[in-house]
Amino acid sequence: MYCPFCRHPDSRVIDSRVAEDGTAIRRRRSCPECGRRFTTQESVILMVAKRSGVTEPFTGQDRPRRAAGLPGAAC
Numbered sequence: 001m002y003c004p005f006c007r008h009p010d011s012r013v014i015d016s017r018v019a020e021d022g023t024a025i026r027r028r029r030s031c032p033e034c035g036r037r038f039t040t041q042e043s044v045i046l047m048v049a050k051r052s053g054v055t056e057p058f059t060g061q062d063r064p065r066r067a068a069g070l071p072g073a074a075c
Contacts, residue, residue, distance in 0.1 A: 001029060001040060008033035 001011045008031050015028040024043040030036075046058035 003031035003034060003036070004038055005036045006031060006034040011038075 002009055003011055010033075011029040011031050013027050014030050014037070017026050018024075019026055019041065024041050027040045027042065029038055029040060031038075047055045048058045049055050
């Protein structure tokens with residue numbers, strides 16, 4: 001993670017917490033070069049790889065169709 005102040009390519013995580021809504025992680029970081037502190041927020045985006053090779057964000061709207069296909073997918 002680059003420092004936003006001096007652009008040093010490394011930083012140290014001081015504290016990590018789950019955000020209020022539970023969808024992201026907030027990290028408090030410190031730059032070893034300039035010593036300044038900054039906060040980052042990290043979140044996950046689920047992507048689905050289609051058979052055609054196209055990737056798209058997972059929306060969860062096709063849940064009934066996926067549930068119908070699960071018995072055939074079980075090993």
